Amino acid sequence: MKTVVGVKTYREAETMLRLGADELYGGLAAVPNHRLPAQSFQTMDELKAAVVLAAGMGRRFSLLVNQPSFGARARRTLSAAEELDEAGLGACIVRETPMLEALCGLGLKARLTVSSLALCFNLPAMKRYRELGASRVVLPFHLLPSEAAPLIANPYGLETEVFFHADFCCANVDPACRLWNLTHRDQTCRFPYRGPGGRYRMPEAPAREKMRAVHGFHHSGAQYLKIIRMNDFSEELEVFKFARIMTKLLEKVRDREEFARLGEQLYFTVSRHARNAWKRR
């Protein structure tokens, strides 16, 4: 699988391309995307330079426009996409249909990727996104390899991208989650709740289960593996390193359980991010 890596500065883009990332993606702080502004490029000039750098190396850079936006903010998004398109933007990663239609209407050279936040769970939804001009779909976090197999083998010519589950997976279905609204400051999904039988954490799949998912997606034919943006770039580098090892291992270890066992061991050995994430839980 080819790696698609999130970056937030020119320096990070340069580093990831040098280390062999096949594609990059990132947001612009002034353009609504699904992360905090600090996890995006701060200026258009820096982002444009990263787009030019990737395009010069024949690699795709995708712009995140995966947050709903209205009025002036939507116009700003479209104008940023047009400006970056001139610089060699590879794709826009889009969540909602109004933005998808608006970008399609601009006639950009850049392609359109459907964000995982669009929750494309089945072939009829995928067909609809194809009709709306998309050429790739990022499959939702919570779709299992067996469930994703028909989408990966879709007859519409759409590429599919999956998250590197091994490192990260939301406990809940992200765009269907409004837990943030409870306090407007906490990740309440990470709280240690008091529940029947003692402490309760909103569960997510354990590491071995996630490794099985990576194995399943690979053998179903998913082409692209997405590695998310992180606040701490040194942690992201470790995750990228881990992902590279795992993709090599996928070629060598056919047996799913053996792959999952080895992956789980490596998960806690290689990735400081994984260990920290585990401690935080």
Next chain:
Amino acid sequence: MTAEKALQLSAPAFRAAPARARRGLDLLYLGDEFCQNLVPSPDDFACAVDAFGGRVVLVTPLLTDAAFDSVEEIVEAHASPRRPLELVVNDLGLLHAARARWARSVRPSLGRVFMHRVKVMPRGFARGFLKEHGVRRVELDDPALLPRFEGFGLKYSFHTPFRYLSVTRFCPWERRWQGPCGYACLGAVRKLEHPRLPAPLLLKGQAYGVRTGRPPRHPAIDRLVGEPLPAPEAA
């Protein structure tokens, strides 16, 4: 105007419910908006139609292709232009199919998960989107959302006493990804408390939410949907 009275039950809950639970109801909402294991099979749906005797609304969550096929089978068997089937939709693929393939035999209602996506669309776009897809009804559980759809000529079904806040697909009851289901969640609710939260969270099926009070009064709310909320297992 008197609002219609509906009861929402998952397929296994309907099978387990005594006949008296269905008395006095205008409609039965059969299925679940959050977990596809709780959506009726075609056989379940046919049995419920026979047993209930009144209108049965098919309630659906986000659907994988396998679950989509099952819903498709129910629609093909139970919907016709003469007797349109009401369908609560939370999935773009299903909404699009409802328009493209079953425009005259299915009446889609915008589900509580999908509704949150439409509410963030620019207003003019949202109005056109709903019209294009033949949506004339929205499922709501939060009165604060009523103004978002004001002026669209929609009817509302208001759900109590559970307001959903989040949904997972890693089953919190059976501690695994979705798959063959043991229905461990059936008839159970978990109360989850944390000092920083104003009220306890409730875990019901695959959804986290809070308990709500009486439905608001609003001229466009013409249907009240109740769902059993057993006393939660406390800490």
